[in-house]
Amino acid sequence: MSSENTASFHHSIFKGENEIPEEYKVPVIHQRTYLLNGELVEWKGDVTEIYSPVCIPTENGLERKLLGSIPNIGPNEAMEVLEACVKAYDNGLGEWPTMSVEGRIKCMQKFVYLMIQQRDLVIRLLMWEIGKTLADSTKEFDRTVDYINQTIDALKDLDRESSRFQQAEGTIAQIRRAPLGVVLSMGPFNYPLNEIFTTLIPALIMGNTILFKLPKHGVLAHYPLLNAFKEAFPKGTVNTLYGKGSEIITPIMESGKVNVLAFIGSSKVANGLKKLHPKVNRLRAILSLDAKNAAIVTKNANLDVAVSECILGALSFNGQRCTALKLIFVQKEVALEFTEKLSAAVSALKAGLPWEKDVKVTPLPEVNKPAYLKECIDDALQKGAAVLNKDGGYTDESFVFPAVVYPVNSEMKLYHEEQFGPVIPVVPFEDIEEPIEYQVNASHGMQVSIFSEDPYEVARLIDPFVNLVSRVNINCQAQRGPDVFPFTGRKDSAEGTLSVFDALRSFSIRSLVAAKLTDSNKELLNTIVREHDSNFLSTDYIF
Numbered sequence: 001m002s003s004e005n006t007a008s009f010h011h012s013i014f015k016g017e018n019e020i021p022e023e024y025k026v027p028v029i030h031q032r033t034y035l036l037n038g039e040l041v042e043w044k045g046d047v048t049e050i051y052s053p054v055c056i057p058t059e060n061g062l063e064r065k066l067l068g069s070i071p072n073i074g075p076n077e078a079m080e081v082l083e084a085c086v087k088a089y090d091n092g093l094g095e096w097p098t099m100s101v102e103g104r105i106k107c108m109q110k111f112v113y114l115m116i117q118q119r120d121l122v123i124r125l126l127m128w129e130i131g132k133t134l135a136d137s138t139k140e141f142d143r144t145v146d147y148i149n150q151t152i153d154a155l156k157d158l159d160r161e162s163s164r165f166q167q168a169e170g171t172i173a174q175i176r177r178a179p180l181g182v183v184l185s186m187g188p189f190n191y192p193l194n195e196i197f198t199t200l201i202p203a204l205i206m207g208n209t210i211l212f213k214l215p216k217h218g219v220l221a222h223y224p225l226l227n228a229f230k231e232a233f234p235k236g237t238v239n240t241l242y243g244k245g246s247e248i249i250t251p252i253m254e255s256g257k258v259n260v261l262a263f264i265g266s267s268k269v270a271n272g273l274k275k276l277h278p279k280v281n282r283l284r285a286i287l288s289l290d291a292k293n294a295a296i297v298t299k300n301a302n303l304d305v306a307v308s309e310c311i312l313g314a315l316s317f318n319g320q321r322c323t324a325l326k327l328i329f330v331q332k333e334v335a336l337e338f339t340e341k342l343s344a345a346v347s348a349l350k351a352g353l354p355w356e357k358d359v360k361v362t363p364l365p366e367v368n369k370p371a372y373l374k375e376c377i378d379d380a381l382q383k384g385a386a387v388l389n390k391d392g393g394y395t396d397e398s399f400v401f402p403a404v405v406y407p408v409n410s411e412m413k414l415y416h417e418e419q420f421g422p423v424i425p426v427v428p429f430e431d432i433e434e435p436i437e438y439q440v441n442a443s444h445g446m447q448v449s450i451f452s453e454d455p456y457e458v459a460r461l462i463d464p465f466v467n468l469v470s471r472v473n474i475n476c477q478a479q480r481g482p483d484v485f486p487f488t489g490r491k492d493s494a495e496g497t498l499s500v501f502d503a504l505r506s507f508s509i510r511s512l513v514a515a516k517l518t519d520s521n522k523e524l525l526n527t528i529v530r531e532h533d534s535n536f537l538s539t540d541y542i543f
C-alpha cells in the first residue's frame with residue numbers, strides 16, 4: 001500500500017463525494033416493492049437500511065455511506081410469497097411446469113434481453129454494495145449473461161437427448177426431464193448475481209417455481225432486475241423475499257412445501273435449514289458451502305508462477321470467494337525465497353475505491369470482518385508467527401490491507417478457520433505427507449492447487465488429492481470457472497453438483513415414458529415424438 005494511505009485508507013483515498021466520477025455514482029434506492037405472484041407489491045412496513053463498505057470521513061470518524069433501503073417483510077407476507085410459488089407450480093400442472101421447452105426458452109431469452117438493459121446500473125451497484133472492482137463487477141455481470149445463454153443451449157441439447165428412445169429387454173422408453181417443484185434459492189454476498197443465478201436460472205428453466213431470498217449485501221444490485229422477472233415469466237413463477245432469514249425462512253422451511261433447497265453459504269446454516277424441513281427425505285439439497293482450499297508449493301515449483309497464482313487465488317475480491325486459496329503450504333527449502341517474493345508482490349498491490357484504475361484491494365462489506373481478521377492475525381502473532389509484508393493487516397472501519405502471515409502452524413486459528421478475507425497464512429513443511437494429512441483431517445474438501453515443475457512429483461500428488469477434494473489445480477490458482485466444468489465438493493463443502501450442464505440435471509428428475517416394443521407402439525411413439533412440442537428434435541430421434 002502506498003505511504004499516502006497508511007495513516008487511514010479511507011481518509012486519504014476517499015476525497016469526498018464530489019470527486020467521484022459521474023459515471024460511477026449511484027442513486028439512493030429506497031426499494032418498497034417485492035415480487036409476489038407477478039405483481040410488484042407495495043410494502044409499507046419496516047425497512048432495512050443498506051450501507052456501502054465505502055466509508056465517508058466525517059467529524060465523528062468514518063461512516064459507511066447509505067445506499068438505500070429494502071422491505072423487511074414479516075412471516076405472514078413470506079408465507080404468501082411461498083403460497084404464490086406453490087400455486088404457480090400446482091403439483092406440476094401449472095402454466096410454467098407444463099410449458100414447452102421452447103416456450104420456457106423464449107421467456108428466458110426475454111429475461112436476458114431485459115437484464116442487459118440494466119447492465120450499467122447493476123455493475124455500479126455491485127461496486128458500491130460489495131466493494132467489488134469495476135473489472136470484477138463487469139466480469140460478474142457478463143459472466144452471468146453468458147451463463148444464462150449457455151444454459152439455454154444446454155437445455156436444447158438435453159431436450160434432444162431426453163427425446164431419444166432407448167430399448168432394453170423388449171421395452172422402449174423415453175427418459176424425460178421433469179421439474180421437482182418449489183425451489184428456495186439463497187446465495188451469498190460475494191457473487192450476489194452470478195452465484196444465485198447459477199442455481200436460480202437452471203432451476204427455473206427446468207420448470208420449477210422459484211422463491212428467491214436476496215442476500216443482505218448485494219440486494220440492491222438485484223433491484224433493477226425485478227421488473228425483468230415480472231415481465232419475462234408467467235405470474236407466480238419467480239417470487240422474492242426480503243427480510244431477516246430467521247423470521248421468514250424458518251416458517252417457510254417448516255411448512256414442508258419447499259422441494260429443493262438451493263443454498264450457497266456456510267454448512268452450519270445449510271444444516272440448520274435442512275433440519276427445519278419436516279420431511280427431510282423429500283427435500284433435495286443443492287449446496288455449495290465451506291472451503292479452506294490449500295496451495296502446495298514444493299521445492300520444484302517455479303516460484304514466480306506460484307507467487308502470482310497464489311496472489312490471484314488468495315486475494316481476488318479480497319479473498320472473499322469460496323474457491324479462494326486460504327492456506328499455503330511451502331516446502332522448507334524454498335520457504336524463504338517464496339515468502340520474500342510473495343510479501344513484495346502483496347505490498348505492491350494497489351488499494352483504492354472499486355472504480356479506480358488498477359485497484360486490487362478494496363473495502364469489505366461484512367461489518368465484523370476487519371475485527372475478525374485482526375483477531376486471527378493477533379492469535380498467530382501471539383503463537384510465534386509474523387506479518388511479513390509492509391502494511392499487512394492495516395485495518396480501518398471496513399478495510400484490511402492483505403497480510404502474509406508466516407510461519408503458521410496447526411495451533412493457530414488461521415490454520416483451521418475459513419478466514420474469507422485478505423489474509424494469506426503460509427505453513428512451512430518438510431515432508432509432502434504433511435499437506436496430505438491436513439486435507440485428510442479437514443472437514444471440507446473443495447479444491448487444492450499444486451505448484452511443481454516435476455511431472456513425477458505432480459503425478460504422485462494428483463492421486464491422493466483427487467480422492468480428497470473435487471478439483472486439483474496444477475500450477476494455477478483455485479477457481480470455479482469455466483462454468484461448463486462441474487463444481488462440487490466433498491465433506492462439508494457441497495451437496496450435489498453445479499455447472500451449466502450438471503445444474504439442469506440437479507434441478508430435475510428423470511421421468512420415463514415406457515412401452516412394450518411392438519410395431520403398433522413404435523408407430524404410436526413416432527407420432528408422439530413428431531408432435532412433441534420441442535423444436536429442437538431432429539428426425540434422428542425417431543425410430
Ligand SMILES: O=C[C@H](O)COP(=O)(O)O
Pocket residue numbers: 190191195320321322323478479480481
Ligand atoms: O465463492 C465461490 C465462487 O463460486 C467462486 O467463483 P470463482 O472461482 O469463479 O471466483
